[in-house]
Amino acid sequence: MSSSRTASVVPEPEPEPGPDSGPDSGSGPMPTTPAGRAPSRAGDRSRWRRLIDVVDERLGLDALRYPVPEHANNLAWSLGGLTAVSLLVLVATGIVLAQFYDPTPEVANASVRTIVQDVPLGRFIRSLHFWTAQTMYVLAALHLIRVFFHGSFKRPREANWLIGVSMFGLTLLAIFTGTVLKWDQEAYEALGHNLELGTLLGGAGFWFSSSFAEHTPILVRLYSAHIMLIPVLLFVLVVVHALLIRRHKISSHPALRDPGPRRTPDGDPDITPDLTPDLTSDLTSDLTSDMALPADETPKELSEPFTHHLRRVGALGLVLLGALTAVAVLFPPPVGSTPVAGVEVTKPLWPFWWMFTLENWFGLPAILWGGLVFFVLLFAVPFLDRSPRRSWRTRPVAMAVGALLVVLLIVLTLLMAFTTPAAHLSM
Numbered sequence: 001m002s003s004s005r006t007a008s009v010v011p012e013p014e015p016e017p018g019p020d021s022g023p024d025s026g027s028g029p030m031p032t033t034p035a036g037r038a039p040s041r042a043g044d045r046s047r048w049r050r051l052i053d054v055v056d057e058r059l060g061l062d063a064l065r066y067p068v069p070e071h072a073n074n075l076a077w078s079l080g081g082l083t084a085v086s087l088l089v090l091v092a093t094g095i096v097l098a099q100f101y102d103p104t105p106e107v108a109n110a111s112v113r114t115i116v117q118d119v120p121l122g123r124f125i126r127s128l129h130f131w132t133a134q135t136m137y138v139l140a141a142l143h144l145i146r147v148f149f150h151g152s153f154k155r156p157r158e159a160n161w162l163i164g165v166s167m168f169g170l171t172l173l174a175i176f177t178g179t180v181l182k183w184d185q186e187a188y189e190a191l192g193h194n195l196e197l198g199t200l201l202g203g204a205g206f207w208f209s210s211s212f213a214e215h216t217p218i219l220v221r222l223y224s225a226h227i228m229l230i231p232v233l234l235f236v237l238v239v240v241h242a243l244l245i246r247r248h249k250i251s252s253h254p255a256l257r258d259p260g261p262r263r264t265p266d267g268d269p270d271i272t273p274d275l276t277p278d279l280t281s282d283l284t285s286d287l288t289s290d291m292a293l294p295a296d297e298t299p300k301e302l303s304e305p306f307t308h309h310l311r312r313v314g315a316l317g318l319v320l321l322g323a324l325t326a327v328a329v330l331f332p333p334p335v336g337s338t339p340v341a342g343v344e345v346t347k348p349l350w351p352f353w354w355m356f357t358l359e360n361w362f363g364l365p366a367i368l369w370g371g372l373v374f375f376v377l378l379f380a381v382p383f384l385d386r387s388p389r390r391s392w393r394t395r396p397v398a399m400a401v402g403a404l405l406v407v408l409l410i411v412l413t414l415l416m417a418f419t420t421p422a423a424h425l426s427m
């Protein structure tokens with residue numbers, strides 16, 4: 001069994017029924033059961049297959065059956081896919097919320113109340129949006145940690161790391177702008193921070209100031225960023241991210257032995273050019289010996305069509321959705337009352353707690369500098385850790401710095417429990 005799971009022993013492909021063979025070919029009578037009926041499961045399967053063939057002929061879906069290594073189905077390697085599932089849930093629930101939400105400051109808070117009290121399933125949809133946003137943040141963070149840990153960001157995948165970090169930053173921005181929308185005390189204080197940070201940024205912070213568009217309240221502009229600018233940017237980046245994964249293939253698992261130089265059957269170094277074909281579009285069966293990864297990442301494991309991986313991520317996504325539904329039903333977020341100007345009494349949503357602690361220690365600019373240092377460090381990862389070594393065992397410095405950063409963030413976040421909101425705004 002184990003030997004059949006190694007690349008050196010790629011299983012023989014199952015013989016595919018040819019155009020003139022098999023029960024569906026039309027060349028012979030359908031096999032029947034004793035009762036004279038065709039076996040229904042085989043019949044359903046072939047009908048399903050024919051439907052797929054019809055769609056595929058028109059849309060070229062077969063291109064999605066390119067090979068991916070089996071380890072891509074591990075939970076850890078599926079975190080990116082689950083982050084994308086969360087984004088889809090946010091867009092779906094967000095579209096429903098947007099039908100009833102009104103960003104005019106005078107009525108914004110009341111419209112959230114209407115969603116919760118009068119719109120059928122409104123409380124649930126809002127709660128699902130709220131919990132999924134935090135889940136997306138956690139999944140994206142875990143995905144980044146996984147990529148860092150396995151060195152999957154290394155050449156030639158540096159650009160995809162930068163895109164991933166950008167999407168993580170956009171998720172944080174979406175949570176921030178979403179929080180402001182509900183227009184309660186927490187939202188108002190968050191907006192106050194937004195305005196003061198905009199001032200600190202000088203000319204670069206012009207978009208964040210109320211004077212940028214005098215006749216359009218900043219709440220309306222943040223709303224447009226929340227439902228259009230940020231999701232569209234996220235989608236563009238998701239598409240580029242996916243295309244780059246397709247181009248570079250899913251990185252091999254560093255725990256699997258490096259293939260080393262290619263050898264001839266006699267054991268001599270193989271100096272002939274590597275012409276490993278990419279026969280993606282020619283895949284006709286589930287497992288074929290054509291499923292080759294790039295020569296530098298010869299697999300020590302089986303590969304399977306990407307569509308199978310998609311199915312597994314879909315199944316995991318359904319489990320995630322089930323869990324989120326339960327949490328959304330059990331713990332709907334409250335709607336705070338309309339804001340009072342001139343006081344600072346709230347704490348932000350937990351993804352911002354580490355900044356909150358820094359702000360308490362060093363004042364409001366610490367949010368800006370802390371956030372900047374954090375993201376500059378993340379963006380710099382592929383430029384700092386450039387060796388081709390990918391296993392964590394061979395990268396002690398990178399592992400130590402990464403672990404230190406994660407521990408620091410967790411400690412700063414937990415310290416928030418002992419931090420009382422203080423006045424930082426000059427408004």
Ligand code: HEM
Nearest residue numbers: 090091094095097098101133174175178179181182227231
């Ligand atoms: C990109 C991912 C998104 C994230 C991370 C996100 C996050 C959030 C958060 C944290 C809230 C505040 C929830 C609360 O405390 O009540 C919120 C509110 C809201 N979001 Fe999103 N959102 C996203 C995408 C969208 C999209 C695509 C739309 C619309 C098409 C949308 C529409 C809304 C609306 C209308 C509200 C205000 C209602 C409320 O506060 O419950 N969101 N969002």
